[in-house]
Amino acid sequence: MASYIVRRLLSGLLTLFLFMTLLFFAMNALLPGDYVSSLGPMTADDANAAREALGLNRPLFEQYFDWLGSVATFDLGTSFSTRVSVWETIRLSMSATVVVLTVGLGLAFVLGGWLGRVSGYKGSSFGVGSLTFVAILCLTLFPPALAVAMEQRVKGVTGWFGLGDFGSVDYGAFVDVTPAGVLWRVFFVFVATSILLWVVESLVFRLTRRRLPRWVFLVAMVAIPLLIWSWLGIADRVIDLAGAMSLLIVAVVILTFGEIQLVTRAAMDDVMMEDYVMVARAKGLPESQVRDRHAARTALLPVLSRFAVAIPYFLTGLVILEVVFGGTQGAAGLQIVGTVQRINAPAGLGSLLFGALGTQDYPLLIGAMVVVGILTLLIRIVLDVVHAALDPRIRFSAGEEPA
Amino acid sequence: MRSRNLFAPDGPVRIFFRNPLAVVGLTIIVIFALMVVIHPLLMNTLWAGEELIYDPVFGNDAPIVELVVVEEVTDPTREIELIEARIRDITSNLGDVKEFRIQPAPPSGTHWFGTDVFGRDVFSMVLYGAWPSFVVGLSAAVVAAIVAVIMSVASATFGGRTDRTLSRVSDVLLLIPAPLAMIILAGGSTGDFLTPLNFGMTYGLLAGASTAAIVLRSHALSTAQRPFIDAARVSGARGWYLARKHLIPHMIPLAAVTMVSAVVGAVVAHGFASWLAYSDELSNWGAIMFTAIGFASLQGTLAWNVLIAGAAAISLFCAGFYLVSLGLKDVAFRGSEERRQRPGWVRRRENRNVGSLV
Numbered sequence A: 001m002a003s004y005i006v007r008r009l010l011s012g013l014l015t016l017f018l019f020m021t022l023l024f025f026a027m028n029a030l031l032p033g034d035y036v037s038s039l040g041p042m043t044a045d046d047a048n049a050a051r052e053a054l055g056l057n058r059p060l061f062e063q064y065f066d067w068l069g070s071v072a073t074f075d076l077g078t079s080f081s082t083r084v085s086v087w088e089t090i091r092l093s094m095s096a097t098v099v100v101l102t103v104g105l106g107l108a109f110v111l112g113g114w115l116g117r118v119s120g121y122k123g124s125s126f127g128v129g130s131l132t133f134v135a136i137l138c139l140t141l142f143p144p145a146l147a148v149a150m151e152q153r154v155k156g157v158t159g160w161f162g163l164g165d166f167g168s169v170d171y172g173a174f175v176d177v178t179p180a181g182v183l184w185r186v187f188f189v190f191v192a193t194s195i196l197l198w199v200v201e202s203l204v205f206r207l208t209r210r211r212l213p214r215w216v217f218l219v220a221m222v223a224i225p226l227l228i229w230s231w232l233g234i235a236d237r238v239i240d241l242a243g244a245m246s247l248l249i250v251a252v253v254i255l256t257f258g259e260i261q262l263v264t265r266a267a268m269d270d271v272m273m274e275d276y277v278m279v280a281r282a283k284g285l286p287e288s289q290v291r292d293r294h295a296a297r298t299a300l301l302p303v304l305s306r307f308a309v310a311i312p313y314f315l316t317g318l319v320i321l322e323v324v325f326g327g328t329q330g331a332a333g334l335q336i337v338g339t340v341q342r343i344n345a346p347a348g349l350g351s352l353l354f355g356a357l358g359t360q361d362y363p364l365l366i367g368a369m370v371v372v373g374i375l376t377l378l379i380r381i382v383l384d385v386v387h388a389a390l391d392p393r394i395r396f397s398a399g400e401e402p403a
Numbered sequence B: 001m002r003s004r005n006l007f008a009p010d011g012p013v014r015i016f017f018r019n020p021l022a023v024v025g026l027t028i029i030v031i032f033a034l035m036v037v038i039h040p041l042l043m044n045t046l047w048a049g050e051e052l053i054y055d056p057v058f059g060n061d062a063p064i065v066e067l068v069v070v071e072e073v074t075d076p077t078r079e080i081e082l083i084e085a086r087i088r089d090i091t092s093n094l095g096d097v098k099e100f101r102i103q104p105a106p107p108s109g110t111h112w113f114g115t116d117v118f119g120r121d122v123f124s125m126v127l128y129g130a131w132p133s134f135v136v137g138l139s140a141a142v143v144a145a146i147v148a149v150i151m152s153v154a155s156a157t158f159g160g161r162t163d164r165t166l167s168r169v170s171d172v173l174l175l176i177p178a179p180l181a182m183i184i185l186a187g188g189s190t191g192d193f194l195t196p197l198n199f200g201m202t203y204g205l206l207a208g209a210s211t212a213a214i215v216l217r218s219h220a221l222s223t224a225q226r227p228f229i230d231a232a233r234v235s236g237a238r239g240w241y242l243a244r245k246h247l248i249p250h251m252i253p254l255a256a257v258t259m260v261s262a263v264v265g266a267v268v269a270h271g272f273a274s275w276l277a278y279s280d281e282l283s284n285w286g287a288i289m290f291t292a293i294g295f296a297s298l299q300g301t302l303a304w305n306v307l308i309a310g311a312a313a314i315s316l317f318c319a320g321f322y323l324v325s326l327g328l329k330d331v332a333f334r335g336s337e338e339r340r341q342r343p344g345w346v347r348r349r350e351n352r353n354v355g356s357l358v
Helices: A003-031 A045-056 A060-072 A086-122 A126-139 A143-158 A163-169 A179-208 A214-232 A233-274 A273-281 A287-326 A349-359 A363-390 A392-394 B012-018 B020-044 B081-087 B121-159 B161-173 B179-190 B196-224 B225-236 B238-276 B285-294 B303-331 B336-341 B342-353
Strands: A333-337 A339-342 B064-070 B079-081 B097-101
Touching: A003 A045, A003 A060, A003 A363, A003 B161, A045 A214, A045 B179, A086 A126, A086 A287, A086 A349, A086 A363, A086 B161, A143 A233, A143 A287, A143 B285, A143 B303, A179 A233, A214 A233, A233 A287, A273 A287, A273 B285, A287 A349, A287 A363, A287 B079, A287 B179, A287 B196, A349 A363, A349 B179, A363 B179, A392 B121, B012 B020, B012 B303, B020 B121, B020 B303, B064 B081, B081 B097, B121 B161, B121 B196, B121 B238, B121 B303, B161 B196, B161 B336, B179 B196, B179 B238, B196 B238, B225 B238, B238 B285, B238 B303, B285 B303
Parallel strands: B064 B079
Antiparallel strands: A333 A339, B064 B097
8 A cells, every 4th residue: 555655646746747847838838928018018128127137038948947946845936916925825825725625525525425325226216316407407507607696695695704705804913823824724623633533433443343323423523623623722713714615615515516426326326236235135234234335335436536537627616616706806915914914815726816817927827726736636646545445456456557 | 339320229329319318418409509590590580670689799779667766776677766867867856757778677578588788688699609609619529539539549559658658648637627727828818819619629639638538548448458459459450550440439439428528618618718708709608697797896786687698508508418428428338227237247347447437
């Protein structure tokens, strides 16, 4: 297993390097003009001076190696428009995207997987038909239209926040407890809790040969993070932010669960006639156990491999949603709070990306694209490792990478 | 595997039409295709001489509606605020019932879907938008299928270094999601490079070389391991000849499935680019919604008839192609119903883990 992970990581690094090379040259070659040309009319001398100051008049290859060297040290350069470190801006914006993506996709996976299992198991009936119909409907919804409808109707009626209202949440005097700071803590607490639960589960199984009931996980997934957050003293802020992000998360779930449900259903259809499922039923096991323990485990594999290919599209969908929810307050800037300089970053990678596109701020744009790429790659690697853990054939087929 | 007669009792056409969802999808697509034909017909016959009202780009018609002038509006379809009324007609007073021209107007007999903020007929715009969507979707689908089939077949036929290089290319391109890349290109590009045709072809290139190639590659690899390929090799078939004669025929059904998902992705990406006003098109479905949203803050209310018309057109269009892909999948993994009746080990041998990838 360890050797598989190492191999996968190394190949991921090579992919990442090629990706960044492609991105840099594609951006410079395909997008016309540069930051200076977006500033409006100026004399040729002034323009040249501005290009000199930003280092835009050097040969492209020199800029490329410079950029690559600094990326290797987590320095994505300086934004042209705000003169603030790109990495700093992205780190603040990214937190919302990462949390929404993990929570949203996690919920979609649970919901879609469950609906898919149920509808795949029952065979054809009216209920299953309507479940499939709803899934296809949600799958083909036009994301921005959904976002606008939700913002106009749900937000107007219930008074829930949208992502764009981040700024209105009061963070008191703590400069380090920005929304981004809270969100990163939320994210890492979630990850830590999942790992903890996984370890406990496998320990219990080793010792007693028994699986914990599912409600234990549900309770623990809510209770443990809440405990840790209140211990960190950020529980109330977490609840504020949860309100601010609830609409976005719901939108992500609506747009993605359909695909997971349909793929799970197709996979369940295939698995249900397998001999071991019939054996399990013949033994007289409860139907839910046959469904979830015997059939669904195998059906999970094709779902995972489909998921891995679909991740970039989910991420794009989220970016699109963020642009609509986040409104036009996209551009990054500096804010002076008291004596402390604080970077005022837009909430979410989507707003950041399109803000940078509007001002032709290429360091910020490329930086955001690199981060989107790295996120995608990381999720793919995690999914591949999970896949390999579930399916020994992948671990032991040397050199062959899962697609 | 491939029967010569398309219409044989177990041929692809019959299998496709056995799936009711696929038939619904095909019906939707046919309706949209009819819209492409109907619009110029209507403009030349029924709407002839009324171009100023029904033209999807330059038309304008503001229906006359009787509104009550009130202090505070509760029902915008029947009442109007005093200030608003005075701007339009200085003689208005509280409690008057006056005739006003309104745009956007709600659906009516003359304007089935109402009019948008410029007073254009939304029904005509929706009909008119079908053509660019077909161009974007179909060009994306064709390019994606060609690129993906060539890449996957080359992987399977030549193997080794070719395969490693090609799958690395797919892996790298997967990190630049095609919809996002197209939106950024549309936002950054100037001039009229991104016509619907160019947009679709570029999208097809990106999506075909990444997602579609990955899916098709594993199918091609497993097909290449089947006995008839060995038989062909023994009888002297090599390289492109082997690929053309023996591999590609087996890729076509699955390639059709990936084509359809390229249609959906491209149409949504194009819609979103137009929604952000990044497209040079004068009128398409994304642009319809742009006018609904873009002027919502000026109007004070969102023109729901305009937004819903555009969004429903795009969603239905995509749903149609998605449903068709379900039927094509039945053809690709032929006779999944019969297959279900056979014991597991037989199906495993037939299946080789491929059907599940799509």
